[in-house]
Amino acid sequence: MLHIVIPVFNRLHFTRACLQSLRRQTHQAFRVIVVDDGSTDGTSEHLAQEFAEVEVLRSSGDLFWTATVNLGIRRALALGADRVMTLNNDVVAPPDFVEHMLLWSQRQPRALMGPLELDAATGKPVFGGELFSFLTHRTRSLLDILGPDQRTGLHPVTFLPGRGLLVPAEVFHTVGLFDEGRLPHYLADYDFTSQARRQGFPVYVNYATHLLTYPDESGQxxxxxxxxxxxxxxxxxxxxxxxxxxxxxxxxxxxxxxxxxxxxxxxxxxxxxxxxxxx
Structure with a gap:
């Protein structure tokens, strides 16, 4: 079964909207694990009351993104997850999001996948995967490469962010978890997906589905x-x-x-x- 791991620190309004969108999924065979890293806005208490179906793990507030996600992944694998998805709390999933991610994952069972991302305010694409050159240090966005008629199905990329990242359990058993020792917050997701690709696991953006995101809310x-x-x-x-x-x-x-x-x-x-x- 798919387990969705969501790291949170405050911003309860985003978490509620994200979880409500997961409640509306056409495919409901998944479990949600929220890892609350020391929120001070009552996140854990509120989720326990409103989202009884969600498992909430609490930590002390000093884990940052990578260790927080790893805590949830360890719990998911202990529960027998065959796939794990990492999901930011500041996203909204359309009703067919999980259904389409799993459909394509079944077609490519060893692949890591991320969705096309749309700006929640405008509906315009903001992230559709990238091809990166370690020689020139330049990034080519697939949104600039692909024509409108090509924006469908799976497209290989160099690495992926952790927003809506679907990972087969086999990848964790082979590559390990995200590198919380050396990359406690940023770049851990890009490192993990790059490492997986180098060890033979395909890495794709799935243009058959999308997430609504809030680009202006990122830390950077x-x-x-x-x-x-x-x-x-x-x-x-x-x-x-x-x-x-x-x-x-x-x-x-x-x-x-x-x-x-x-x-x-x-x-x-x-x-x-x-x-x-x-x-």
Missing amino acids: TQTRRHRSFRGYYQHLFGIRGGGNLANFSHFAIKNAPATYLPLFLLNGYVRRLVGYFLH
């Missing part, structure tokens, strides 16, 4: 909206910093081909040092 967007030298320091060295230099170094060493690694590291450091003020 919020940080860059109010730029400051303190924010710059957090960007480069904070655990939640999108440009964290240590995290990038670990990701690069684990995933970049050895012949490209020096140039990839240099390129990445420069982008992170100056990019905070340019985007």
Whole structure:
């Protein structure tokens, strides 16, 4: 059975909307595990009252994204999950989301999959997968590559984010869990899917289904909206910093081909040092 793992920290209104959308799924053969990492807005108590079908795990508030997700994955695997989906709480799933993800997963049982993402406010596509070059450090968006008539079915990508990421249990048994030791918050999802792809598991974006997301609510967007030298320091060295230099170094060493690694590291450091003020 599919188990959906949702890490949360506050933002109860997003969590409620996400869980309500899961209640409306046409396919209901799944279980939901919410991992509440120290919320102070009464999230756990409210979910216990309104969503009795959801299992809520509570942690102390110092796990950050990666360890929080791993806690839920361990619980899902202990319950016998054959597939696990990681899902952010600030998404809304259309009624056929789970049905279509599982349909395509049955066709490609060893594949990791993520959905096409639409802006919840406008309905416009905001993420449709990427092809990344470790040589040039450049990303090509499939939304720019694929024509309207090609935006259907599965398309291979280099890696995927954890928003709606469907993972067969076999992948965890082969690759392990997300790397909470070296990548406690950002890049753990990209690292995990990259590692899985390198070990022979296909990685696809599924254009047959989509999630509604809120791009302006991401941590990196919020940080860059109010730029400051303190924010710059957090960007480069904070655990939640999108440009964290240590995290990038670990990701690069684990995933970049050895012949490209020096140039990839240099390129990445420069982008992170100056990019905070340019985007």
